[in-house]
Amino acid sequence: MPTARQLNFVERLYLPEIVRGLSHTIRHLFRPKFTLQYPEERDVPLSRFRGMPALVRDENGRTKCVACKLCEFVCPPVAILIEAHEVADHPVEKGPKVFDINMLRCIMCGYCEEVCPEEAIFLTEKFELAAPSRAELVFNKEQLLEIGGVRPDPYHKWG
């Protein structure tokens, strides 16, 4: 069992240790501050940052989603709700009538983006979504398309 060492006079004064501790604190006062002044300045998100998922249109304004429901199927927390309907005016013939993402459920895992065969859903850099009610966090198709915006296709699968 270790025995306590007898402190000598200087150590018993505690003053040198207080000065040592305070000098350390004071040194830190003059170091560069690394607090992020959040609402005014923001971190630049990494390219792989996963935020809120959103639907995109191609450069012709067509909703790229064809309502195949793969994202609905793969979504781990079951946050996506899709209802398909027939679309007459382009060769795909099928599109989403209802496309809701419940952002309360969404865990921003990116499986929907990964699984999408049409590259119609992408994770955006949007993440400040706090809202006072549940209803405000269920995003419908129009809201999602507005958030996603336009993403031009490198090639046109559907002519």
Place this chain on the structure above:
Amino acid sequence: MFDGNLEDMIMTTRLGEVVKWARKNSLWPMPFGTSCCAIELMSVLTTKYDISRFGAEVARFSPRQADLLMVAGWITRKMAPALRKIYDQMPEPKWVIAMGACASCGGPHNSYAVLQGADEVVPVDMYVPGCPPRPEAVIDAVIKLQERISRASGDETRQGAALAPRQEGA
């Protein structure tokens, strides 16, 4: 147009403004961290994000001294009575932030053992989506809550987030 004493009215309004200003700038949180969101909640309190810039850094582990209940993490059915007890022990006015998918709606845990949202037992004022939310998202929620407090009318102690009925599929 005015019924009652005009001077009384002016005095009460101004006092209310001061009270609201004081309340919104001293939201002392009670961290109710049950899982991984609590780790991110610690990050919110650290130097990088520094929630003390909004007067909410004094994390109180006694509900008697707290104004803001931060539910971070899933609430199991067994934990629910404890959460409710802590909420009841907090003095008025009090606010609740549900942080993360689990506290907001159960998140990926759609199970018989997990509450589908802390709002089944306590009224939630602000839902923060994310799994877990970034610290900025939590600060964003605090700012939005502060705006809500400063908009609260009259001598209303807390803008009532009523126990919202759970929506189908939510």
